[in-house]
Amino acid sequence: MAQGKAQGRVRVTLVRSMHGRLKRHRACVRGLGLKRMHQTVEVEDSPCTRGMIRKISYLLEVEEVQ
Secondary structure (H helix, E strand, C coil): CCCCCCCCEEEEEECCCCCCCCHHHHHHHHHCCCCCCCCEEEEECCHHHHHHHHHCHHHEEEEEEC
């Protein structure tokens, strides 16, 4: 919030299994708060979470929350 505007939110859903994935990718999934398939969470839209989402984008479905 350094620019003075409110951070948005992003809705993230795990749509592919974590089974057999790299340890770092599983850590990103857990870091986003996801524990099982088809679970949806809302996270703060920050550069840190965007980086995690970008790294495991092949496992996720992402949508902006207004």
